[in-house]
Ligand code: ADP
């Protein structure tokens with residue numbers, strides 16, 4: 001039996017989160033907020049680094065949420081405070097928000113207002129107080145939870161009318177993506193924002209990143225006697241760096257060399273890899289500054305990963321949930337060896353979970369740290385968590401933290 005002490009990351013209830021945000025607003029700005037809006041962090045069952053390749057992803061909302069207490073202002077200014085940052089008030093005029101002009105965490109917030117205004121929507125300034133129980137920078141998308149909570153607040157404060165249906169929410173998603181890409185300078189692909197805004201409780205969200213169509217897939221693991229353990233490795237994870245952008249650039253160069261718009265168009269992976277080895281393709285890749293062997297591995301990951309999403313979809317539809325496990329493990333191997341975005345902590349998390357009896361597991365998110373998931377039998381959750389923590393300890397790693405993912409509600 002597990003004798004190892006394990007840290008669990010509990011989610012706040014919506015009431016507690018709202019009360020915390022409202023209280024922070026009141027001590028900071030001296031009055032009660034007009035309202036509190038919130039959006040969830042996300043897990044991703046499968047489909048990693050496929051979103052920016054026009055592929056498929058299968059994320060779900062966590063019970064862990066970011067809460068934004070907000071009030072509109074008439075002077076076009078924005079004042080911001082976050083309990084997860086230094087607690088100092090930051091202030092900026094909306095008119096001064098532009099690509100490259102905003103530093104730090106506030107870019108994710110004012111970027112959303114900027115992007116909505118770019119869309120031609122009419123909105124003004126605001127005061128906002130943020131607090132969150134989404135693990136920070138842990139690959140569980142605290143950034144999209146922040147953007148989503150603010151987008152919902154702006155929608156309500158300025159009567160944009162977008163939050164009421166999925167088509168409107170898709171426009172909010174687009175604004176959140178622009179905020180993150182253009183103002184925060186993080187070239188992320190769009191899965192996170194869709195997960196925060198377009199999921200439904202009890203479901204995973206099959207998102208086609210080419211058509212932006214979604215399908216809700218019932219995802220109640222407990223009904224099958226299963227659970228999804230999330231392991232926050234606490235390893236440094238920095239998306240706003242060269243690695244993520246380099247993967248994107250390689251995928252785009254490979255798609256161009258293959259004569260397709262995105263790697264989503266590639267259906268026969270062996271044929272594509274053969275084409276990548278032909279002299280003209282090699283020349284095109286080299287001219288684009290790409291290593292052919294590396295590009296081939298990246299392509300193999302993306303194409304096989306999209307196929308794994310489709311296989312998981314079939315298994316979930318057929319009620320064969322436990323059989324998803326090996327596909328998660330195959331995804332991890334592909335992310336580790338072909339996409340090269342894993343790290344020691346993530347490998348230890350996945351390997352030790354499987355050694356402890358998990359049905360499968362993989363790293364999730366951008367990589368180089370952050371979190372892993374493990375599909376486990378419900379009765380094995382504590383045991384697997386204990387053995388993962390023990391493995392981290394014997395490797396001399398910072399202790400990981402855990403949560404059990406339950407498909408929760410979207411931004412509200
Ligand atoms: P992830 O989305 O995986 O958690 P990212 O690096 O994409 O990691 O986003 C983390 C960044 O988002 C933080 O460094 C900070 O700038 C911003 N952020 C997220 N949550 C908050 C919050 N509650 N308050 C202030 N900034 C936040």
Ligand code: MG
Pocket residue numbers: 141142143144192239
């Ligand atoms: Mg993020």
